[in-house]
Amino acid sequence: MILHPAVVVHGLGQARAALRPGLPVTLLSAPGAAAFAGCLWWRALIGQAQAEFPDAVLDDVLDCADAPGQAMAALRVGQRRLVLDPACPAFAAVAAAAAPLGATVLACRPPALDLAAYGATRRLSLWLQGDRTSGLG
Secondary structure, three states: OOOOOEEEOOOHHHHHHHHOOOOOEEEEOOOOHHHHOOHHHHHHHHHHHHHHOOOOOEEEEEEOOOOHHHHHHHHHOOOOEEEOOOOOOOHHHHHHHHHHHOOEEEOOOOOEEEOOOOOHHHHHHHHHOOOHHHOOO
16 A cells, blocks of 8 residues: 655644645554544544545544554544554454455554654645655654
Protein backbone atom coordinates (compact mmCIF):
# COMPACT_ATOMS: atom_id res chain seq x y z
CA MET A 1 0.00 0.00 0.00
CA ILE A 2 1.40 3.35 -1.03
CA LEU A 3 0.33 6.38 0.95
CA HIS A 4 0.55 10.04 0.04
CA PRO A 5 3.07 12.09 2.05
CA ALA A 6 2.06 11.92 5.71
CA VAL A 7 1.39 14.90 7.94
CA VAL A 8 0.74 14.51 11.67
CA VAL A 9 -2.27 16.57 12.71
CA HIS A 10 -3.43 17.17 16.26
CA GLY A 11 -6.71 18.91 15.51
CA LEU A 12 -8.95 20.38 12.85
CA GLY A 13 -6.88 23.53 12.35
CA GLN A 14 -3.84 21.47 11.43
CA ALA A 15 -5.91 19.20 9.19
CA ARG A 16 -7.12 22.31 7.35
CA ALA A 17 -3.53 23.53 7.02
CA ALA A 18 -2.46 20.17 5.59
CA LEU A 19 -5.28 20.20 3.03
CA ARG A 20 -5.06 23.87 2.05
CA PRO A 21 -2.16 23.43 -0.43
CA GLY A 22 -4.41 21.16 -2.50
CA LEU A 23 -1.84 18.37 -2.76
CA PRO A 24 -2.44 14.68 -2.00
CA VAL A 25 -1.81 14.01 1.69
CA THR A 26 -2.12 11.36 4.37
CA LEU A 27 -3.44 12.78 7.62
CA LEU A 28 -1.75 10.83 10.42
CA SER A 29 -2.79 11.00 14.05
CA ALA A 30 -0.38 11.56 16.92
CA PRO A 31 1.25 8.41 18.29
CA GLY A 32 -1.28 6.47 20.34
CA ALA A 33 -4.10 8.93 19.61
CA ALA A 34 -6.70 6.16 19.57
CA ALA A 35 -6.12 5.66 23.30
CA PHE A 36 -6.20 9.28 24.43
CA ALA A 37 -8.46 10.97 21.87
CA GLY A 38 -10.48 8.04 20.57
CA CYS A 39 -11.46 6.68 17.20
CA LEU A 40 -14.73 8.63 17.13
CA TRP A 41 -12.83 11.90 17.56
CA TRP A 42 -10.54 10.93 14.69
CA ARG A 43 -13.42 9.94 12.40
CA ALA A 44 -15.20 13.23 13.22
CA LEU A 45 -12.03 15.23 12.51
CA ILE A 46 -11.51 13.46 9.16
CA GLY A 47 -15.21 13.84 8.29
CA GLN A 48 -15.12 17.57 8.97
CA ALA A 49 -11.90 18.00 6.99
CA GLN A 50 -13.39 16.11 4.04
CA ALA A 51 -16.56 18.20 4.21
CA GLU A 52 -14.53 21.41 4.11
CA PHE A 53 -12.22 20.17 1.34
CA PRO A 54 -14.46 17.88 -0.75
CA ASP A 55 -12.03 17.72 -3.68
CA ALA A 56 -9.03 16.83 -1.53
CA VAL A 57 -7.07 13.68 -2.27
CA LEU A 58 -6.36 12.26 1.16
CA ASP A 59 -5.73 9.15 3.15
CA ASP A 60 -5.92 8.99 6.92
CA VAL A 61 -4.20 6.78 9.45
CA LEU A 62 -5.09 6.42 13.14
CA ASP A 63 -2.29 5.32 15.47
CA CYS A 64 -3.48 2.74 17.99
CA ALA A 65 -0.02 2.16 19.57
CA ASP A 66 -0.15 -1.21 21.36
CA ALA A 67 -3.92 -1.19 22.05
CA PRO A 68 -5.68 -3.90 20.01
CA GLY A 69 -9.04 -3.06 21.61
CA GLN A 70 -8.74 0.49 20.30
CA ALA A 71 -7.79 -0.86 16.88
CA MET A 72 -10.87 -3.12 16.80
CA ALA A 73 -13.08 -0.22 17.90
CA ALA A 74 -11.60 1.91 15.13
CA LEU A 75 -12.38 -0.78 12.56
CA ARG A 76 -15.97 -0.96 13.84
CA VAL A 77 -16.50 2.77 13.25
CA GLY A 78 -15.11 2.68 9.73
CA GLN A 79 -11.40 3.41 10.11
CA ARG A 80 -9.63 1.70 7.21
CA ARG A 81 -5.98 2.47 7.92
CA LEU A 82 -4.37 2.19 11.31
CA VAL A 83 -1.05 1.65 13.02
CA LEU A 84 -0.66 -1.08 15.63
CA ASP A 85 2.58 -2.12 17.32
CA PRO A 86 3.63 -5.44 15.75
CA ALA A 87 4.89 -6.62 19.16
CA CYS A 88 1.28 -6.55 20.36
CA PRO A 89 0.20 -10.20 20.81
CA ALA A 90 -3.11 -9.50 19.05
CA PHE A 91 -1.51 -7.88 15.97
CA ALA A 92 -2.25 -10.88 13.71
CA ALA A 93 -5.85 -11.10 14.94
CA VAL A 94 -6.47 -7.40 14.30
CA ALA A 95 -4.89 -7.66 10.84
CA ALA A 96 -7.08 -10.69 10.11
CA ALA A 97 -10.20 -8.81 11.21
CA ALA A 98 -9.18 -5.81 9.08
CA ALA A 99 -8.60 -7.71 5.84
CA PRO A 100 -12.23 -8.58 4.98
CA LEU A 101 -13.15 -4.93 5.60
CA GLY A 102 -10.57 -3.74 3.09
CA ALA A 103 -8.68 -2.16 5.97
CA THR A 104 -4.92 -2.09 6.46
CA VAL A 105 -2.99 -2.45 9.69
CA LEU A 106 0.46 -0.89 9.49
CA ALA A 107 3.26 -2.20 11.70
CA CYS A 108 4.96 1.20 11.86
CA ARG A 109 4.16 4.83 11.34
CA PRO A 110 5.03 6.26 7.93
CA PRO A 111 7.60 9.07 7.80
CA ALA A 112 5.69 12.24 8.56
CA LEU A 113 5.94 15.97 9.05
CA ASP A 114 4.42 16.82 12.45
CA LEU A 115 2.57 20.12 12.19
CA ALA A 116 3.08 20.67 15.92
CA ALA A 117 6.85 20.91 15.34
CA TYR A 118 8.45 24.33 15.21
CA GLY A 119 8.46 25.67 11.65
CA ALA A 120 6.58 22.71 10.18
CA THR A 121 3.94 24.83 8.46
CA ARG A 122 6.70 26.61 6.53
CA ARG A 123 7.98 23.25 5.27
CA LEU A 124 4.54 21.79 4.51
CA SER A 125 4.28 22.51 0.78
CA LEU A 126 7.77 21.18 0.09
CA TRP A 127 7.04 18.08 2.17
CA LEU A 128 3.83 17.38 0.25
CA GLN A 129 5.71 17.79 -3.03
CA GLY A 130 8.12 15.05 -1.99
CA ASP A 131 11.03 17.06 -0.58
CA ARG A 132 12.09 14.87 2.34
CA THR A 133 14.99 17.20 3.14
CA SER A 134 12.41 19.65 4.48
CA GLY A 135 12.62 17.84 7.81
CA LEU A 136 10.65 15.24 9.68
CA GLY A 137 8.56 16.34 12.59
